[in-house]
Amino acid sequence: AQKVTQAQTEISVVEKEDVTLDCVYETRDTTYYLFWYKQPPSGELVFLIRRNSFDEQNEISGRYSWNFQKSTSSFNFTITASQVVDSAVYFCALSELTSGSRLTFGEGTQLTVNP
Amino acid sequence: EPEVTQTPSHQVTQMGQEVILRCVPISNHLYFYWYRQILGQKVEFLVSFYNNEISEKSEIFDDQFSVERPDGSNFTLKIRSTKLEDSAMYFCASSEDSRGIYGYTFGSGTRLTVV
Numbered sequence: 676a677q678k679v680t681q682a683q684t685e686i687s688v689v690e691k692e693d694v695t696l697d698c699v700y701e702t703r704d705t706t707y708y709l710f711w712y713k714q715p716p717s718g719e720l721v722f723l724i725r726r727n728s729f730d731e732q733n734e735i736s737g738r739y740s741w742n743f744q745k746s747t748s749s750f751n752f753t754i755t756a757s758q759v760v761d762s763a764v765y766f767c768a769l770s771e772l773t774s775g776s777r778l779t780f781g782e783g784t785q786l787t788v789n790p
Numbered sequence: 791e792p793e794v795t796q797t798p799s800h801q802v803t804q805m806g807q808e809v810i811l812r813c814v815p816i817s818n819h820l821y822f823y824w825y826r827q828i829l830g831q832k833v834e835f836l837v838s839f840y841n842n843e844i845s846e847k848s849e850i851f852d853d854q855f856s857v858e859r860p861d862g863s864n865f866t867l868k869i870r871s872t873k874l875e876d877s878a879m880y881f882c883a884s885s886e887d888s889r890g891i892y893g894y895t896f897g898s899g900t901r902l903t904v905v
Contacts, residue, residue, distance in 0.1 A: 708889060708890065710890070710893070710894075712896070717898070718879060718898060718899050718901075719896065719897070719898040719899060720833070720881060720883075720896035720899075721896075722893035722894065722895065722896070725890060725891070725892075725893050766832070766833060768833075770889070770890065772889075774846075775838060775845060775846040775888070776821060776823070776838050776845070776846065776885070776888045776889065776890065777823075777835040777838060777846055777848070778825075778833075778835060778890075778894060779835070780832045780833040780834070781832060782831075782832045783832055
């Protein structure tokens with residue numbers, strides 16, 4: 676069965692600090708997909724990134740970067756030079772090829788960036 | 791930027807009443823989903839819908855729930871006889887394909903409060 680664990684319930688940083696949000700997943704499939712979503716205080720879910728299991732190349736998008744390591748079943752998310760607007764709940768999610776299109780979400784990490 | 795539209799944003803209903811939550815997915819998307827998020831908890835999959843039928847559903851999606859695409863644009867979730875524990879944020883999502891290659895786009899959610 677698929678499972679996503681985000682061990683960090685809450686993280687608080689000061690603006691301009693770098694912060695890494697951890698995500699560890701469990702799956703029996705060899706083909707799977709990993710996602711990160713941002714949920715700001717307004718409540719909507721904003722898509723950030725999708726990664727498939729065959730692509731372990733790390734990705735950078737502006738201040739955001741993602742580190743995918745199959746050896747440790749982790750898909751960590753780093754925000755560089757954090758800003759107050761980054762304050763949100765961040766969810767890591769997994770879908771497996773054999774379990775249809777459902778997304779299994781982690782518990783989420785509440786990130787607070789203080790000025 | 792195309793978006794998934796959900797109405798209403800907030801609905802209060804009495805226990806035992808029927809509610810219908812409405813969604814307008816992105817026009818060229820073929821796959822539609824409902825998720826729910828109980829306050830402070832993770833996002834949970836309810837159901838996926840493709841080609842006018844349910845393609846997958848979770849254990850949560852029991853006989854009290856139903857989905858429908860009554861016309862070419864709307865996608866609805868009906869809860870037949872609401873219970874207190876149905877209070878949650880309900881998210882509609884859509885995708886171009888079943889694997890979410892371009893991500894799953896979520897709506898802003900409907901907050902359902904059952905009193």
